[in-house]
Amino acid sequence: MSFPKIGNLAPAFTLKNQDGEKVSLKDFRGEKNVVLYFYPKALTPGCTTQACGIRDSIDSFAEHDTVVLGVSPDPEGKLQKFIEKHELNFDLLADEDHKVADKYGCWGLKKFMGREYMGLLRTTFIIDKGGRLRHIIDKVKTKTHHDDVLNWISENLD
Numbered sequence: 001m002s003f004p005k006i007g008n009l010a011p012a013f014t015l016k017n018q019d020g021e022k023v024s025l026k027d028f029r030g031e032k033n034v035v036l037y038f039y040p041k042a043l044t045p046g047c048t049t050q051a052c053g054i055r056d057s058i059d060s061f062a063e064h065d066t067v068v069l070g071v072s073p074d075p076e077g078k079l080q081k082f083i084e085k086h087e088l089n090f091d092l093l094a095d096e097d098h099k100v101a102d103k104y105g106c107w108g109l110k111k112f113m114g115r116e117y118m119g120l121l122r123t124t125f126i127i128d129k130g131g132r133l134r135h136i137i138d139k140v141k142t143k144t145h146h147d148d149v150l151n152w153i154s155e156n157l158d
Helices: 045-056 058-063 076-086 099-103 145-156
Strands: 014-017 022-024 033-038 066-072 091-094 107-112 115-120 123-127 133-137
Touching: 014 076, 033 145, 045 058, 045 066, 045 076, 045 145, 058 066, 058 145, 076 091, 123 145, 133 145
Parallel strands: 033 066, 066 091
Antiparallel strands: 014 022, 014 091, 033 123, 107 115, 123 133
């Protein structure tokens, strides 16, 4: 798989959020920048660190006219538990069949403790108000992810 090309329109999608409501990328066109971040599994240590960093910085994202959407292969119910347990204040989207992850090139071969398997590769896509893909972060540091993204947005989209 390969990532979509920077400068092109970001691949369209519609997924259900933690409340079973449909969320589409086109809902934000002309209104908001979108940080679309793919993470492997709700309620795990790295994913929790990453999500809580975003939670604690959500006002800063709003100041940059930016909405954050987290995407994982988890079902809606697990996403709801993740939100409740960690008081998350942004939408998480269920991509159980990983079709959206496939479109974005972040479903692939992973290696963990000597085992190889197919899974979600932690990746972040920054999409501008016009719906164009502007930046890809494929070497995500969970502890500084929120700051890394905000720094890029403040330098490039304001």
